[in-house]
Structure formats: C-alpha cells, structure tokens
Amino acid sequence: MSAAARPGGHLLVEALIAQGVDTVFGVPGESFLAALDGFHEHGDAIRFIACRHEGGAAFMAEAQGKLTGRPGVCFVTRGPGASNAAIGVHTAFQDSTPLLLLIGQVARDQRDREAFQELDYRQVFGPGTLGMAKWVAEVEDADRLPEYIARAFHVAMQGRPGPVVLALPEDVLSGPASAPVLPRVKPAEAWPAPGALRDLRALLVRAQRPLVIAGGSGWTAESALALQRFAENWKLPVGCAFRFQDTFDNRHPNYAGDVGIGINPRLAQRVRDADLLIAVGPRLGEMTTGGYALIEAPRPRQQLVHLHPGAEELGRVYAADLLLQCSLAAAGKALEALTAPPQVPWEAWTASARADYEANRVPHAVEPLDMAQVVLAIERLAPEDSLFTNGAGNYSGWLHRYLRYRGLHEHGRTQLAPTAGAMGYGLPAAVAAALLYPQRTAINLAGDGDFLMTGQELATAVAHGANRGAGRLVSIVVDNGTYGTIRMHQERHYPGRVSGSDLFNPDFAALARSYGWRAARVERTAEFEPAFAEALSEGPPMLLHLRLDTEVSTSRATLAQIRDAALKARG
Structure with missing residues (x-):
C-alpha cells in the first residue's frame, strides 16, 4: 500500500x-x-x-x-x-x-x-x-x-x-x-557442512602442534564466547589476526598474542612450527601472514583450515587443506560442538605459547618517557569497558604489544583500528565511539603525523556533546617529530639519507584548548599517570601531548640501531 x-x-x-x-x-x-x-x-x-x-x-x-x-x-x-x-x-x-x-x-x-x-x-x-x-x-x-x-x-x-x-x-x-519503507534487514547465517566439521575434528585429533588464528568482521558476543569455550575444550593456543585483538580475551591463559606487524618473534616461530593452523574469520592478508611468508602462499607448509564468511575469499590466496564457509556469528558455536578427546598432546605447547606472550609484555626501561609504561598505566586506570582506537604508524606497536584487550564477548568491541593501515583513523573513531556510546570511555592513541590528518574532528566532539555521559573521550598524541614508520624504513634501506619524513608540529596541547578540550603536555614517564587520571575525571574531553625522542622506535631497536645495522650490512 x-x-x-x-x-x-x-x-x-x-x-x-x-x-x-x-x-x-x-x-x-x-x-x-x-x-x-x-x-x-x-x-x-x-x-x-x-x-x-x-x-x-x-x-x-x-x-x-x-x-x-x-x-x-x-x-x-x-x-x-x-x-x-x-x-x-x-x-x-x-x-x-x-x-x-x-x-x-x-x-x-x-x-x-x-x-x-x-x-x-x-x-x-x-x-x-x-x-x-x-x-x-x-x-x-x-x-x-x-x-x-x-x-x-x-x-x-x-x-x-x-x-x-x-x-x-x-x-x-x-x-x-509515496513508497512505503521496507522492514529491518537481518543477514542470513551460514553454517559449515556437518561433513566439513567432522573433517576438521579429524585433522585436530591427528595434530601435534595446532594453533588458532582468530579475527575478521561479523563476530557476535555469543559466537566469540563459544570460540573461547572451543579453545578451552581442546586446550588450543589462540592468536589474533592483525588489529583484531579483541576477538579473544587477551587475559585468557590460551591467548598467545597478536599475529601482525611487530609480531613477537617467538610467536612467529610458533606459527612456522605449527602442523595445523585453524584460521577462524581473518582473510589471512599480508599483515597477518608476514607478507605471505610466515604462512606461505599459495601452499603453506602447515596444514591449513580456513573458516570465512565469504565464499569468494576461500581459496583465493591459499590452497588450504579444508575450506569452510561460515558466518562468524555462527563460527564459534559450530566449533564448540566438536567433541574434544579426554587428553591432547599439545598442552605444553599451549602453556609455552602463553608464557612467550607474557614475557613479551615485560617492558625494557626507556628514558625520559617510556611508552610501555604509558600503555600499562592506561590499562591499569581505564574502565574495563573502554574502547581503544588508533590509526597507522609505529606508535601503535606499543598499544598492540602491551595492552590486553578484553574479548568482545564481555563489552562488545574494545579495539577500533584499521587493518588497511589508514592514517588519521583513530581520532574520528574515538569521537564516533564517544557519541554512539556515551557511557563508555574512548581512548585514542595517535602519532603526530597521524593526528593532524583528521585533528579538526576535535571540533565535532565538542559540538555534538562528547563527555556528557559517564564515559570519557581522551586523545593521546605521541609526538616524535617524524613519520616514524617511513623513517624506520628509510634507515633500513637508505641509512642516513632522511628525506620527506621530518615533521614540523604545532603545540598540540594549545591546539586542543583552542577547540574547547582540556590538555596537558607530558615529557617524562612519571608525569603521565596523573595527567591520564585527570583526563578520566569530569569535564570536557582531554588531549595529552607526549613528547618523544625521534630516535625511539616501537621495535626492539632504536632508529639509530636500525641505521647502524643497515650500514654494517652494506659493508
């Protein structure tokens, strides 16, 4: 009608x-x-x-x-x-x-x-x-x-x-x-064929060193919790694909770390040594697979099971041993139905994977401003349902390595980060989160180059009422005066020949105040915690301007060490 x-x-x-x-x-x-x-x-x-x-x-x-x-x-x-x-x-x-x-x-x-x-x-x-x-x-x-x-x-x-x-x-x-509107759309859930699930169970029973890599888009809280129970039932180690770290609770004893840029070398070796990889949800793109070398394309050394919601994605890059088309809203529940044997031979393998993850979170002291301690302080003080956002750049490595993301089965998504590597993503994402979920705290970590690509959205946050609810909006700008990722690659490939990667930056704290935000400048580790505590207090959104030395890198080496190693390699 x-x-x-x-x-x-x-x-x-x-x-x-x-x-x-x-x-x-x-x-x-x-x-x-x-x-x-x-x-x-x-x-x-x-x-x-x-x-x-x-x-x-x-x-x-x-x-x-x-x-x-x-x-x-x-x-x-x-x-x-x-x-x-x-x-x-x-x-x-x-x-x-x-x-x-x-x-x-x-x-x-x-x-x-x-x-x-x-x-x-x-x-x-x-x-x-x-x-x-x-x-x-x-x-x-x-x-x-x-x-x-x-x-x-x-x-x-x-x-x-x-x-x-x-x-x-x-x-x-x-x-x-004069047309009427149509009813709310609900996507159909695709479940894997029962025969394929039996084949997956048979592969698991024969395995000695299995590893799950979870990620992708479309998970529900129920399915993510079911994935956790599947991992518990089978005593499986679970890594999360690049920037999908909230798919599986990072505090869980089965969590092994993130499989992406800056991967823990011990986890990278574990991926290579695995005899069965079960990829649940991710595309297995370049960042998760180490440039298609950690998991070799088109035919991996490891046995590979790939579950993905898109039929067109399955088999597009990898000739897997088993392909299962399955919506991620159903994936965890389908896997949970697989009955585990009384004992499995890889319990020590799983425990070792967790120990490697914990060891990788032990920071090495850096002066005067230690970003590892900054992230650990954020985790300690932030509300447990906080949302963390970032864009692209070396600075994000501290967040990915030291923050333990809670699984989305508890509070929904807690990580908003672009797998596409888009600079400028983090601040708008945090503003959106603050406006959509005013009862949750949104914390953005941005690099200096990253922040200025979309920094004007500070005005959007104030104009539309961020911080009117119980949650808080915080933006932390890591200012090292350079496009850090590009500089790192320059020092590796063209040591000592810096071109185009140096930045001239404003006073970010003064800039934030001009938009109606609170702001503080942090130059030493001891200054961060009280400044962050203030940001979580009642009042307008707050920006923290962190000044970091240009030579500091998120990798295990400084830019100077990267440059020296490259020069030595060239003789």
Missing part, C-alpha cells in the same frame, strides 16, 4: 530509520538538501552529525560499522565530498566492515555533461575483488529508495561484510515519493 507523498529525501531518512539507524555522519552539501530536511523532520529518531571533513566522517561511519555490526552510514556531497570520503570506503573494504556511503549526485537531466562536481561513481568505486565497494548503484526513481536501502544493508552485511555506495541525484531527493 502506498504511503503519503513526501520528498524523496524524507523517504530516504525514513528508510534508514526502518533499518535501525539513529546516527548518520557526514558533511552537508547542496546536492542533498532535501535529505537534510528529512533529518530535521525526523530529528526525534535520527541525528545527522556534521563533521569537519568527509574523510573524518567516513572514518566515523566505519567505526560505527565495527561497533554495531550493521552498516555505519556516511552522507557526503558529490565530487570533492565523495573523493574525500574514499579513504573510509577503502578502509571498510580491507577491514570487512559494513558501511553505507550515500552521495548527493547531480540532477538526472544534467548527467553525462560533466556538470558541476559530477562523477560516475560506478567507475570511481567500481566493485570487484580489488575495488573499493561490494556494490555501487545510482537511484533513478524516488519510490525505489527503500528498495535500494534494504538491498544495500543486505549486501553490506551478507557474506564477507563491506561497503556499499549509493549515488542519489538531487532531483530524486527533492521530487515526490
């Missing part, structure tokens, strides 16, 4: 509300004024968070997708707005995060004339194995808006989650529409 006629932009907003969306991130544009009016019309049910840059808005929506398991929504204008938002779409694709990017488009009667800011978004975001989106479409009829929104939610969540892009011509949004 047809509904009352209203502008297409209003129908679009109603369709989003029907899908359970209560927050949309974006930067306003004249190409979707009718939709903005729809947000005003339905302001009691949905809010539009006006951000300061489309890249920041897209990162916020990507974080929303990670946190909720349903598509985060970003709305931007045509041309420049869409181009700026592309970084969030690419991040969502590589991170397997459900995301919906809505783009205002030129009117239909102006198409294909290179009208003002016109782009062909099917070409820009072209779907495919190495594209940026799972599906790209343009809506030509206002009455089909609910159909396109429902399909977009299905595509974004089904199989391997990912981003969808919809272009919305200006006249479609402003013209009349």
Whole structure:
C-alpha cells in the first residue's frame, strides 16, 4: 500500500530509520538538501552529525560499522565530498566492515555533461575483488529508495561484510515519493557442512602442534564466547589476526598474542612450527601472514583450515587443506560442538605459547618517557569497558604489544583500528565511539603525523556533546617529530639519507584548548599517570601531548640501531 507523498529525501531518512539507524555522519552539501530536511523532520529518531571533513566522517561511519555490526552510514556531497570520503570506503573494504556511503549526485537531466562536481561513481568505486565497494548503484526513481536501502544493508552485511555506495541525484531527493519503507534487514547465517566439521575434528585429533588464528568482521558476543569455550575444550593456543585483538580475551591463559606487524618473534616461530593452523574469520592478508611468508602462499607448509564468511575469499590466496564457509556469528558455536578427546598432546605447547606472550609484555626501561609504561598505566586506570582506537604508524606497536584487550564477548568491541593501515583513523573513531556510546570511555592513541590528518574532528566532539555521559573521550598524541614508520624504513634501506619524513608540529596541547578540550603536555614517564587520571575525571574531553625522542622506535631497536645495522650490512 502506498504511503503519503513526501520528498524523496524524507523517504530516504525514513528508510534508514526502518533499518535501525539513529546516527548518520557526514558533511552537508547542496546536492542533498532535501535529505537534510528529512533529518530535521525526523530529528526525534535520527541525528545527522556534521563533521569537519568527509574523510573524518567516513572514518566515523566505519567505526560505527565495527561497533554495531550493521552498516555505519556516511552522507557526503558529490565530487570533492565523495573523493574525500574514499579513504573510509577503502578502509571498510580491507577491514570487512559494513558501511553505507550515500552521495548527493547531480540532477538526472544534467548527467553525462560533466556538470558541476559530477562523477560516475560506478567507475570511481567500481566493485570487484580489488575495488573499493561490494556494490555501487545510482537511484533513478524516488519510490525505489527503500528498495535500494534494504538491498544495500543486505549486501553490506551478507557474506564477507563491506561497503556499499549509493549515488542519489538531487532531483530524486527533492521530487515526490509515496513508497512505503521496507522492514529491518537481518543477514542470513551460514553454517559449515556437518561433513566439513567432522573433517576438521579429524585433522585436530591427528595434530601435534595446532594453533588458532582468530579475527575478521561479523563476530557476535555469543559466537566469540563459544570460540573461547572451543579453545578451552581442546586446550588450543589462540592468536589474533592483525588489529583484531579483541576477538579473544587477551587475559585468557590460551591467548598467545597478536599475529601482525611487530609480531613477537617467538610467536612467529610458533606459527612456522605449527602442523595445523585453524584460521577462524581473518582473510589471512599480508599483515597477518608476514607478507605471505610466515604462512606461505599459495601452499603453506602447515596444514591449513580456513573458516570465512565469504565464499569468494576461500581459496583465493591459499590452497588450504579444508575450506569452510561460515558466518562468524555462527563460527564459534559450530566449533564448540566438536567433541574434544579426554587428553591432547599439545598442552605444553599451549602453556609455552602463553608464557612467550607474557614475557613479551615485560617492558625494557626507556628514558625520559617510556611508552610501555604509558600503555600499562592506561590499562591499569581505564574502565574495563573502554574502547581503544588508533590509526597507522609505529606508535601503535606499543598499544598492540602491551595492552590486553578484553574479548568482545564481555563489552562488545574494545579495539577500533584499521587493518588497511589508514592514517588519521583513530581520532574520528574515538569521537564516533564517544557519541554512539556515551557511557563508555574512548581512548585514542595517535602519532603526530597521524593526528593532524583528521585533528579538526576535535571540533565535532565538542559540538555534538562528547563527555556528557559517564564515559570519557581522551586523545593521546605521541609526538616524535617524524613519520616514524617511513623513517624506520628509510634507515633500513637508505641509512642516513632522511628525506620527506621530518615533521614540523604545532603545540598540540594549545591546539586542543583552542577547540574547547582540556590538555596537558607530558615529557617524562612519571608525569603521565596523573595527567591520564585527570583526563578520566569530569569535564570536557582531554588531549595529552607526549613528547618523544625521534630516535625511539616501537621495535626492539632504536632508529639509530636500525641505521647502524643497515650500514654494517652494506659493508
């Protein structure tokens, strides 16, 4: 039955509300004024968070997708707005995060004339194995808006989650529409075939040195808890894929560490020595597999079982011994059903893996500011349901190595970090977390280069009421005056020949205060804990500016040691 006629932009907003969306991130544009009016019309049910840059808005929506398991929504204008938002779409694709990017488009009667800011978004975001989106479409009829929104939610969540892009011509949004909205979409759960589960059990029974690598997008609290019980029943060591460390509780005696950049050398050797790898959820991309060398492509030395929600991903890189298509909402529950034998021969192997993880968390003293002690203080003082965010850079290695992430079965996601390695992600992600979950504390660790890519979103946090709930928003900027990762690689490959990686930085504390944040400068280890305790107290969000020597690296060597080793190797 047809509904009352209203502008297409209003129908679009109603369709989003029907899908359970209560927050949309974006930067306003004249190409979707009718939709903005729809947000005003339905302001009691949905809010539009006006951000300061489309890249920041897209990162916020990507974080929303990670946190909720349903598509985060970003709305931007045509041309420049869409181009700026592309970084969030690419991040969502590589991170397997459900995301919906809505783009205002030129009117239909102006198409294909290179009208003002016109782009062909099917070409820009072209779907495919190495594209940026799972599906790209343009809506030509206002009455089909609910159909396109429902399909977009299905595509974004089904199989391997990912981003969808919809272009919305200006006249479609402003013209009349009378279609009813469609019901809330729920993705189907794929379960592995019973025969495949029997084969997996047989492989486990024959194994001597098994290792689970967990990660990926689409886990539920119930499935993650079931994965933990599977590991307990079979006494299996569990590592987490790159930047999916909250898939499995890091405090659990079966947890062996993160399999990613800066991997514990002993864990790396354990991956090589394993006779059975069970990858539950991750794509097994370059970062988790050590450049496809730790787990060799296309045929690993270890026996490999790969569980993944996307049929197109299974077998794409690795010729595994057993492939199981399974939604991660069901994966843990399917594995838990495998009956374990009374005894297994790898209990000492699992205990040794845990001991290696604990030994890797013992810090080595660094003066005057010890980042390991900084992270340990954060873990000690932060509320147990805190969310931790970061972007890209060497500084993130301290967080990944020394922080014990709680499993998502307790509080939902506790780690928001881009497996795509996108700089500038952490601050917008923390702002989104603070606005979506005001009762939880969001803590961002950023590098100096990383922070200034999206630092203007400090204004978004204040404008939209961060810190009005019980939770606190904290941003910690590690300022070493360089693009640290690039500098590290320069010293390794071109020692002593620094070019393009030095930074000129502002006074980050003064910058934060100009946005209405509290701020403090920290230069010594002893200064951090009281400053962080203040950040967790009542008041506006707080930024801590940490000054670090340029030569300090997150690896086990300083930049000077990396340079000296490279020069020695060259003779």
